[in-house]
Amino acid sequence: xxxxxxxxxxxxxxxxxxxxxxxxxxxxxxxxxxxxxxxxxxxxxxxxxxxxxxxxxxxxxxxxxxxxxxxxxxxxxxxxxxxxxxxxxxxxxxxxxxxxxxxxxxxxxxxxxxxxxxxxxxxxxxxxxxxxxxxxxxxxxxxxxxxxxxxxxxxxxxxxxxxxxxxxxxxxxxxxxxxxxxxxxxxxxxxxxxxxxxxxxxxxxxxxxxxxxxxxxxxxxxxxxxxxxxxxxxxxxxxxxxxxxxxxxxxxxxxxxxxxxxxxxxxxxxxxxxxxxxxxxxxxxxxxxxxxxxxxxxxxxxxxxxxxxxxxxxxxxxxxxxxxxxxxxxxxxxxxxxxxxxxxxxxxxxxxxxxxxxxxxxxxxxxxxxxxxxxxxxxxxxxxxxxxxxxxxxxxxxxxxxxxxxxxxxxxxxxxxxxxxxxxxxxxxxxxxxxxxxxxxxxxxxxxxxxxxxxxxxxxxxxxxxxxxxxxxxxxxxxxxxxxxxxxxxxxxxx
Amino acid sequence: xxxxxxxxxxxxxxxxxxxxxxxxxxxxxxxxxxxxxxxxxxxxxxxxxxxxxxxxxxxxxxxxxxxxxxxxxxxxxxxxxxxxxxxxxxxxxxxxxxxxxxxxxxxxxxxxxxxxxxxxxxxxxxxxxxxxxxxxxxxxxxxxxxxxxxxxxxxxxxxxxxxxxxxxxxxxxxxxxxxxxxxxxxxxxxxxxxxxxxxxxxxxxxxxxxxxxxxxxxxxxxxxxxxxxxxxxxxxxxxxxxxxxxxxxxxxxxxxxxxxxxxxxxxxxxxxxxxxxxxxxxxxxxxxxxxxxxxxxxxxxxxxxxxxxxxxxxxxxxxxxxxxxxxxxxxxxxx
Numbered sequence: 001x002x003x004x005x006x007x008x009x010x011x012x013x014x015x016x017x018x019x020x021x022x023x024x025x026x027x028x029x030x031x032x033x034x035x036x037x038x039x040x041x042x043x044x045x046x047x048x049x050x051x052x053x054x055x056x057x058x059x060x061x062x063x064x065x066x067x068x069x070x071x072x073x074x075x076x077x078x079x080x081x082x083x084x085x086x087x088x089x090x091x092x093x094x095x096x097x098x099x100x101x102x103x104x105x106x107x108x109x110x111x112x113x114x115x116x117x118x119x120x121x122x123x124x125x126x127x128x129x130x131x132x133x134x135x136x137x138x139x140x141x142x143x144x145x146x147x148x149x150x151x152x153x154x155x156x157x158x159x160x161x162x163x164x165x166x167x168x169x170x171x172x173x174x175x176x177x178x179x180x181x182x183x184x185x186x187x188x189x190x191x192x193x194x195x196x197x198x199x200x201x202x203x204x205x206x207x208x209x210x211x212x213x214x215x216x217x218x219x220x221x222x223x224x225x226x227x228x229x230x231x232x233x234x235x236x237x238x239x240x241x242x243x244x245x246x247x248x249x250x251x252x253x254x255x256x257x258x259x260x261x262x263x264x265x266x267x268x269x270x271x272x273x274x275x276x277x278x279x280x281x282x283x284x285x286x287x288x289x290x291x292x293x294x295x296x297x298x299x300x301x302x303x304x305x306x307x308x309x310x311x312x313x314x315x316x317x318x319x320x321x322x323x324x325x326x327x328x329x330x331x332x333x334x335x336x337x338x339x340x341x342x343x344x345x346x347x348x349x350x351x352x353x354x355x356x357x358x359x360x361x362x363x364x365x366x367x368x369x370x371x372x373x374x375x376x377x378x379x380x381x382x383x384x385x386x387x388x389x390x391x392x393x394x395x396x397x398x399x400x401x402x403x404x405x406x407x408x409x410x411x412x413x414x415x416x417x418x419x420x421x422x423x424x425x426x427x428x429x430x431x432x433x434x435x436x437x438x439x440x441x442x443x444x445x446x447x448x449x450x451x452x453x454x455x456x457x458x459x460x461x462x463x464x465x466x467x468x469x470x471x472x473x474x475x476x477x478x479x480x481x482x483x484x485x486x487x488x489x490x491x492x493x494x495x
Numbered sequence: 496x497x498x499x500x501x502x503x504x505x506x507x508x509x510x511x512x513x514x515x516x517x518x519x520x521x522x523x524x525x526x527x528x529x530x531x532x533x534x535x536x537x538x539x540x541x542x543x544x545x546x547x548x549x550x551x552x553x554x555x556x557x558x559x560x561x562x563x564x565x566x567x568x569x570x571x572x573x574x575x576x577x578x579x580x581x582x583x584x585x586x587x588x589x590x591x592x593x594x595x596x597x598x599x600x601x602x603x604x605x606x607x608x609x610x611x612x613x614x615x616x617x618x619x620x621x622x623x624x625x626x627x628x629x630x631x632x633x634x635x636x637x638x639x640x641x642x643x644x645x646x647x648x649x650x651x652x653x654x655x656x657x658x659x660x661x662x663x664x665x666x667x668x669x670x671x672x673x674x675x676x677x678x679x680x681x682x683x684x685x686x687x688x689x690x691x692x693x694x695x696x697x698x699x700x701x702x703x704x705x706x707x708x709x710x711x712x713x714x715x716x717x718x719x720x721x722x723x724x725x726x727x728x729x730x731x732x733x734x735x736x737x738x739x740x741x742x743x744x745x746x747x748x749x750x751x752x753x754x755x756x757x758x759x760x761x762x763x764x765x766x767x768x769x770x771x772x773x774x775x776x777x778x779x780x781x782x783x784x785x786x787x788x789x790x791x792x793x794x795x796x797x798x799x800x801x802x803x804x805x806x807x808x809x810x811x812x813x814x815x816x817x818x819x820x821x822x823x824x825x826x827x828x829x830x
Binding site for chain 2: 301320321322324325331333338339340341342343344345349353354356357360362363364406410
């Protein structure tokens, strides 16, 4: 029997149709993957199922009965819970308090703390967590917090769990134990709806998977029915055999930017790099190795206590991103929501924000701004219905392209790209790669920061590796393999 | 229904203003439709209005300025003291008055610069910094006025308050021409200038960016601290301007009483006008309408002979309704 079903679901936003007559069913106790490019409608589907959004038309059926969720609470009451990508917990409360937040067990109107701890303990055990229910949530790792979220969902007797990119923030080992947990939930009859970009994971964990493209359901497959590259082709609607543009031989090296002996208290102990004209330099390292903070210090977004920065062999004083921009250095942030974009502002306004001086003479020339933004839209294939709509209405990949366009506007000589393909679908990824490639081709010095080693190896001719706040090594050409980078990043001594 | 609510929330202040005007016309047609009654309405709105326009920018940067009421007293005191100092000399009275105006604007801008500097570079919350200003500026004014009123010795100073441009062909019931006061021109001029700054200058765009996401603005090569300092300085100068007109009208400044609760009225006008207290979103015409609406309500309450003790309740209710309506529109358009 189908436990949860959606019929002819349509979600219409002012700029785009996020879902277009999607009909899908989820069976009892199955793990059902939902994959698709960014903007394909996965998140919208999840939000409708979780009661965050209401569809424009179409229906949701639970056990054959049509249901309408006006809120997350409604969905929870029907046993559907969402495990958020950005965890929705309170750091200062205990684990047990988080599990029962909003549904605390009481006795005569008072918190029944011991009963709460006891029940939390059972729930934590059932998700394989080993920490105490009394521990402060803030002391847990991200993986631990995720387990708390799952326990919280189970405390509401959730029978259907929606997981949105649950492994994005986990290590390999944590991912493996999450998959074990999913197996065990499945055996208890819990349905898991699993969204991910990582095709290898989807292949490993899902019984069935549905592919969305541009808001339309392309196909639902059984496990093993398609391999990863076939899945990828179905997602983008074209063949994605060649991911990375071919590398180019550098002939003469002209050093543009040199950062030496940087120290940022708490993050960077000793980091140096130099980047040449027309080069793509990789900056690799594990999460927390200080890559981002090093880059932020280079553009003056973060204060450094020591270190020298030279541009064209002249020492420069850069104390803010504004100084950096004047020196021709641009930093495309990894954190689009926090530091990369001003979400309530329009696509056009975000495009011209860093280079607004060019459009003020002295009054803002709005038609010129618009023309410039339209130009980037064409050049970078930004999919946006209304360029005057807030940029928050765009999908992640398109937001990322605007984020890059904002800096290309300033015609930088050095472009630092921090995780430029995070949360971006395969199609847009490829476009971003070829964009970086052509920028380098035209002489821009590019620094690519990434956690994806395949990306670093695929794109960069030279790689600098950071570990624990220090640059620990440099790998060139064919020496820059994933294994070699990993050894440096993790500090394994080569035998 | 959603659409109606959305429209009301977006343009609530205009709808309310028009509704009240209609009520006034039907209820008090004879009193309300007099040219000098309408002139007085604008005149009363102008002092708060000038300040509220500057406050709109401050609130759009997600800031607040509680010190404006006390600053009105300080700027007014400085204006009249300057005038009295100069009036004994040989210079013409109009030059003295101009200098007094310059002093009021200068002190206002200086106080705003101080607020902005501490907020931007000292990284202290605007609420706290300007709360200190609320206490401090009033205190300095009281010291200057020895706790009481400072009177001007230049009778022609009142021309600034009561002078203006007579509208040809329009007379009041007594047959005298109706004079549109300078303060009204200042209010509308300041509003036009501000509206222009907001929509057509880099500064305006940066104010929105800083208010919507200060970190992203800084990462986008915007000097966010300079934007904040300018914003508080601009407000301070406008407070000086309002104080100058206020002092001229009375030809004196009661250092303990003038400007009391102006900060609340100015903030109320901004919020009623649809500017978000969380920053990043605002409009000048809304603030202008908000200031007019508040003044009209006060006037109507006088006409209805509402006990002055109760008037605060009515104003409070109006502010709450305005904010609740905005909340409603946010819930609707959040996708």
